[in-house]
Amino acid sequence: MIRVVLPPHLRTLARVDGDVELDVNATVTQRSILDELETRYPMLRGTMRDHVTELRRPLVRFFACGEDLSHESPDAPLPEPIAKGSEPFVIIGAIAGG
Amino acid sequence: MSSVRVLVGTRKGAFILTADGARKRWKVSGPHFAGWEIYHVKGSPVDPNRIYASQTSGWFGQIIQRSDDGGKKWNTPGSSPEELKSPDGMAKGESNKFVYDGVPGTHQWYDGTQHPWEFKRVWHLEPSLHDPEHVYAGVEDAALFESKDGGASWKELSGLRKHDTGPKWQPGAGGMCLHTILLDPQDPQRIYVAISAAGAFRTDDGGKSWKPINHGLHSEYIPDPAAEVGHCVHRIAMHSSRPNTLFMQKHWDVMRSDDGGDLWREVSGNLPSDFGFPIDVHAHEPETVYVVPIKSDSEHYPPSSRLRVYRSRTGGNEWEALTKGLPQRNCYVNVLRDAMSVDSLEPCGIYFGTTGGQVYGSADAGDSWKPIVRDLPAVLSVEVQTLP
Numbered sequence: 001m002i003r004v005v006l007p008p009h010l011r012t013l014a015r016v017d018g019d020v021e022l023d024v025n026a027t028v029t030q031r032s033i034l035d036e037l038e039t040r041y042p043m044l045r046g047t048m049r050d051h052v053t054e055l056r057r058p059l060v061r062f063f064a065c066g067e068d069l070s071h072e073s074p075d076a077p078l079p080e081p082i083a084k085g086s087e088p089f090v091i092i093g094a095i096a097g098g
Numbered sequence: 099m100s101s102v103r104v105l106v107g108t109r110k111g112a113f114i115l116t117a118d119g120a121r122k123r124w125k126v127s128g129p130h131f132a133g134w135e136i137y138h139v140k141g142s143p144v145d146p147n148r149i150y151a152s153q154t155s156g157w158f159g160q161i162i163q164r165s166d167d168g169g170k171k172w173n174t175p176g177s178s179p180e181e182l183k184s185p186d187g188m189a190k191g192e193s194n195k196f197v198y199d200g201v202p203g204t205h206q207w208y209d210g211t212q213h214p215w216e217f218k219r220v221w222h223l224e225p226s227l228h229d230p231e232h233v234y235a236g237v238e239d240a241a242l243f244e245s246k247d248g249g250a251s252w253k254e255l256s257g258l259r260k261h262d263t264g265p266k267w268q269p270g271a272g273g274m275c276l277h278t279i280l281l282d283p284q285d286p287q288r289i290y291v292a293i294s295a296a297g298a299f300r301t302d303d304g305g306k307s308w309k310p311i312n313h314g315l316h317s318e319y320i321p322d323p324a325a326e327v328g329h330c331v332h333r334i335a336m337h338s339s340r341p342n343t344l345f346m347q348k349h350w351d352v353m354r355s356d357d358g359g360d361l362w363r364e365v366s367g368n369l370p371s372d373f374g375f376p377i378d379v380h381a382h383e384p385e386t387v388y389v390v391p392i393k394s395d396s397e398h399y400p401p402s403s404r405l406r407v408y409r410s411r412t413g414g415n416e417w418e419a420l421t422k423g424l425p426q427r428n429c430y431v432n433v434l435r436d437a438m439s440v441d442s443l444e445p446c447g448i449y450f451g452t453t454g455g456q457v458y459g460s461a462d463a464g465d466s467w468k469p470i471v472r473d474l475p476a477v478l479s480v481e482v483q484t485l486p
Contacts, residue, residue: 007157007158009133009134009155009157009158010158012132013158013161013174015179038191041191042176042177042182042189042190042191043161043174043177043189043191043193044191045191045192045194045195046159046160046191046194046195047158047159047161047194048158051192051194051195051197052197057157057158057159059156059157060157060158093157093158094157
């Protein structure tokens with residue numbers, strides 16, 4: 001079970017409270033997590049990555065195990081604690097704006 | 099008894115203001131979509147319970163929201179709780195998928211180079227006059243989209259963006275936005291749009307082909323002041339009984355056309371400044387027009403720091419200041435292009451919102467004004483529904 005922490009605006013949009021728990025039946029990567037997340041919550045499509053190019057939106061960041069993995073390949077396997085669900089995959093809106 | 103519903107989009111959410119036909123006591127609901135920029139909220143003229151909203155964010159992009167109960171409950175079209183539970187169809191989550199048709203091409207950038215079209219947000223939603231499932235969206239970078247399934251999916255009417263003049267269009271300070279969509283109530287094939295800073299365009303075949311309608315405009319801020327395109331049109335308004343008569347607030351100049359935009363003439367007359375953003379027409383008097391003069395393109399606040407709506411009862415040229423109830427000292431707010439609207443009660447009600455978060459209403463065609471709310475986030479848009 002993968003744990004995903006959404007930023008507050010996306011929790012509201014997806015109508016969820018707290019962490020999201022996902023079953024990912026593939027190698028656990030940014031892409032496979034986002035694929036499953038968007039399948040479960042289709043209203044999140046386009047909010048974290050582009051509909052067509054699937055590139056991360058510039059002000060969305062992906063953190064895991066205390067590291068910023070935003071610039072890693074979306075197909076790179078994520079750290080084991082993420083795959084085991086002992087640590088969450090954190091999606092945040094970058095600090096910017098007012 | 100009739101009632102009115104004022105739909106307000108702000109920098110940090112949407113608000114819905116409701117009152118009975120007397121328009122004296124108001125209820126305020128919101129913020130809906132708290133913390134998000136709400137560029138526009140507009141109801142279907144066919145089914146007033148159907149309301150569309152453009153919700154946008156620099157972080158998370160574009161969202162389209164839809165209400166089917168007059169603004170109490172909202173859903174992203176195609177992703178309502180009922181649809182998500184349905185065994186028949188997996189929700190597609192494409193209500194915010196605005197993809198340009200074909201190769202996007204390029205337009206002129208601030209430095210004169212060519213720059214690719216990039217979708218940023220929906221500025222304006224214009225529900226069809228005939229079908230609540232049919233709605234148009236004016237977007238930045240400038241293009242026109244339509245949905246025929248209640249906002250669940252969108253298709254570009256790309257004849258506009260692919261017009262020969264497209265590479266000459268350029269962004270204004272607020273971005274290259276398609277902000278005005280006027281549907282001709284007498285000819286469903288005719289649509290007017292306006293783009294900053296390209297100008298006004300008209301289709302007579304339902305959106306397949308378009309022609310610039312900027313003849314008569316004069317803009318000193320472009321190399322050829324009378325160019326075919328490049329004009330920073332801020333807003334166009336029409337009275338439903340006279341769809342060939344258009345009123346325009348341009349970057350500078352208030353203009354009028356009586357032939358569907360083929361030729362414009364200036365009607366700024368005695369305005370203290372002919373710079374401004376919104377323009378609207380009285381619901382029952384097609385020659386009564388309203389503008390809010392702003393000091394200049396570099397000082398976006400009212401002349402002499404006095405907030406005045408100007409009304410012409412002669413279709414332009416002769417304007418009177420409407421000040422009763424509006425701040426007449428130390429006022430430095432702006433009124434943005436989509437932030438004025440009228441109801442169709444008798445007498446006609448006028449409403450506008452400011453960048454200072456006030457929404458003012460007049461229940462006597464502008465003779466007197468009262469703030470409905472004073473301290474909202476900066477107001478981006480105001481639309482009114484007159485309910486039976």
